[in-house]
Amino acid sequence: MRQDFPEGNAIDPETGFPLCALCERPVPPNAKQSLHHLVPKLRGGKGGPVVLVHQICGLR
Ligand SMILES: [Zn+2]
Numbered sequence: 001m002r003q004d005f006p007e008g009n010a011i012d013p014e015t016g017f018p019l020c021a022l023c024e025r026p027v028p029p030n031a032k033q034s035l036h037h038l039v040p041k042l043r044g045g046k047g048g049p050v051v052l053v054h055q056i057c058g059l060r
Pocket of ligand 1: 021022024025053054
């Protein structure tokens with residue numbers, strides 16, 4: 001089955017949801033989500049690896 005989230009995310013074994021890379025809690029499909037760049041854009045991270053995070057977590 002195709003996965004709709006980045007490879008860098010762990011999966012919560014109980015819910016099957018990807019875990020937020022910042023708070024390590026599950027990100028349900030209906031939650032507001034964001035993609036967090038692992039490499040800062042200023043260092044050439046644009047287009048680089050990203051991980052799924054809650055939108056509120058990614059705003060920091
Ligand atoms: Zn989070």
